[in-house]
Amino acid sequence: MVAPFYQDHFFFEHGSFNNDMLKIRGKDKEGKWFAAPNNQFKFLDERERGNWLSYLQLCLRLSRAVRRLHAAGLAHSDLSYKNVLLSPTTGQVCIIDVDGLVVPERFPPEVVGTPDFIAPEVVASSHLEKTDPNRALPSITTDRHALAVMIYTLLLLRHPLRGRKVHAEDPGEDERLTMGREALFIEHPADASNRLSPAEAKPTELPWKDPEALPYTITGPYLKELFDRAFMEGLQAPRKRPSADEWEAALIKTVDLIQPCQNNDCAQGWYVFANTTAPQCPFCATPYTGELPILNLYSQRGDSFRPDNHRLMVYSNQSLFAWHVDRTITPNERLAVDQRSRVGYFVQHQGRWFLVNERMPALRNAQTGEDLPIGSQIELKEGLQLITGKDPGSRLFHVQMVNG
């Protein structure tokens, strides 16, 4: 017999606030605890919550796990915050209840899924017999819907389809239409009829349940594009939904856009730095002050360097990794051990920004041709261009300085 065994960090160490008034200490960290603002901010002990960077990390690991599953041709078929254990404090994820695994042609789907995560076509056809050709059943494409809902919910603590629009008087029928045939993204730019109304939210649910104050665009350009595909184009067109692989890649790039909030008391601690003239933390509204270097990543295609649509927002003590300096390297489970430690780091010293070269033997200044050996410090200035090496995948960094 094989008994499931999870690591210690998947069980509540502190539990709920007020000396664990809910008595959940020692219980497993079901995803739902972290996916609703009331659960997270009203009940959980502060030490269990993690910050916004940890949620990006959770989403990244989740996408990676689902990508592996799908790469093997398997569908989980019941992906939901009920079936993942999350450890925000360590950024670890564990997918459980894999008893619904669907292997095409071999093991047909048995479960429909967990409410909130069932794809619209499955909800809309659930009244049909299983043998009916029009009945949609769980598959890799319905997993993709569930994954998109989970990422949106974990980052924004609200459901992407659960807005104010009433579809039917009977609550059961209304639910079926809200999640099925009439499903409508609450932040659809052209159709505002399903917007959440913040006036109905409880104080602990704000700003999360106010999409005007905290729009999905705070997740940055890469995730926004995927949310648009998942909740607009792909809602009723399953094949247009982003794959787990695309989510993973977008999340990796989004982690590079993140900045620590300058307010030490900010509950979220980190945010995606927006390309605006007056950047500020969307969670606590603290404006960014000071000078911020941005590295734009280019790589060689033929004779010229082309933009990779990838930027790195610098903060003090931030690390530079192998996947930044070489576009052929991707940070995932196949990363070699020697590629996991940093190759350089950034530091602000007396108001000036420096890159310290630790493990880039062929770093050089692209304009002057000057070599920048290991151990040297390079001051970051507007327009500076650095070439990271001599390999075909080596990158060119173009430095921009932003003033907040």
Added chain:
Amino acid sequence: MQRRLPIYLLIDSSGSMRGEPIQSVNVGLSAMLTALRQDPYALETVHLSIITFDHKITDLVPLQPLETAQVEDIELPRSGATHMGEALNHVCDCVERDVMTSTADQKGDFRPMLFVMTDGSPSDLMEFESAVKRIKGMKFSEIIACAAGPKAKTEHLQKFASQTVSLETMDSSSFATYFQWVSASIAATASGQQAGGAPEDITLPPPPAEVQVVL
């Protein structure tokens, strides 16, 4: 506003429950509340009301979120009648007053669930018969009646319940299992109710072995 899942518990507090039965109910209720609070789905949607009935009706816990609900021990009168009909009418009044129905621009609550527990039979038969008619017109998603002990009559309960279960003995362990089952049912409905799925997807857990389902 978040759609609420209203749960009404109607508990017999007539004199015949004296002793181990009512002690077990008190213990069972607080264990149920603890279990429900450990469920993040229930915590988000469930609103609970507990009403006791003997010769008078008492709102032990008026409808409120799980987080604020406090259960005090049920006190019993020395003797007296079991006004189940009046109690059912009272629940209907509460539902009409407290449960929000959908309007064109406001989502209403989920359909409420009702659990009724008794160890005897109604002594206000006239009112009981009219209450049965009234309760059928109310949109409860489930009405689960529990006949506790040998003297409880299931035939009255079957007139209004969608499911009737019976406890053979009135000792603490059978009440404990019953309340565990009730909280599992509420939790299952709470996570199911946020549903897009068809209603048949929402199934209550089967009653535990000690509880007999009356068909």
